[in-house]
Amino acid sequence: MKHLLATVVAALFCLAALTSAAPARTQHPSFALDETRHWSTSTVIKSAAIPPPAKIEGFVLNRKGEVPADGGVQVTAFLDPLCPDSAAVWPALGDASAELADRAVFRAVLFPLPYHRNAFILSQAAHAWHAALSNDVDDSPVKPLLDLYFSSIDELGSRTDAVSELEYRARLVGILRERLPALADRIPVDQFKAALAPQSPADTAARRHFKHAAYHGVTGTPQVLVNGVLDPRADEIESVSAWRAYLDGLGGR
Numbered sequence: 001m002k003h004l005l006a007t008v009v010a011a012l013f014c015l016a017a018l019t020s021a022a023p024a025r026t027q028h029p030s031f032a033l034d035e036t037r038h039w040s041t042s043t044v045i046k047s048a049a050i051p052p053p054a055k056i057e058g059f060v061l062n063r064k065g066e067v068p069a070d071g072g073v074q075v076t077a078f079l080d081p082l083c084p085d086s087a088a089v090w091p092a093l094g095d096a097s098a099e100l101a102d103r104a105v106f107r108a109v110l111f112p113l114p115y116h117r118n119a120f121i122l123s124q125a126a127h128a129w130h131a132a133l134s135n136d137v138d139d140s141p142v143k144p145l146l147d148l149y150f151s152s153i154d155e156l157g158s159r160t161d162a163v164s165e166l167e168y169r170a171r172l173v174g175i176l177r178e179r180l181p182a183l184a185d186r187i188p189v190d191q192f193k194a195a196l197a198p199q200s201p202a203d204t205a206a207r208r209h210f211k212h213a214a215y216h217g218v219t220g221t222p223q224v225l226v227n228g229v230l231d232p233r234a235d236e237i238e239s240v241s242a243w244r245a246y247l248d249g250l251g252g253r
Contacts, residue, residue: 057212058107059130059142061097073104073227073247078213080221081123082116082157087150089222089238094143096243103247108142110206111213111221118159118168120206121196122149125172128195128202132187141183148179169196
């Protein structure tokens, strides 16, 4: 899945310089997420002008309080919840956030690729999940959620034209309550469903993650930002030992 959007994204950023005074652009079908939600060219172009975030973007994967005393290496992985390549690197990333927490802060930013029909809804659900649970648990609540996403790509990625986005949201809430009851039961069903609606805070947060990734030049998944720099060497790390060797190479011991 890596770099498949490179040409499109590069062209759109070039258009920004040429069309700053142009009228709003129509929605482009290649950026359609589903029948009711679309990415327009202006959505991506505007990512070049996003303000600095209040804090580093991304779901922190380290347990609360388990971060390097000196700040350590900052690792941000851009992942699509329905991308098999993201699924391949996820177990090592999740394990490294526990075993190497004294050396690095690991984060995940969800970057739903437009051709994965349900990816944006899953990203929005992750933001709703994190907002509802992050103050109540010591470990990252997003880690078990991403475990479920990446182990259920075929199931979560399947939606026929006969199934509306509203029906898919309801089905997703049911899946999470069935598979992750210890956490899902802490979130009232109506609250969770409302968080999955368009223009909810979770919707806004999911779009902010997408813009953040585009701003940093992310064109596919997985891609990894290390101390503010995209490093292709980190994109395919699939073991904790490889992460340890990578950090050794940075002098991050």
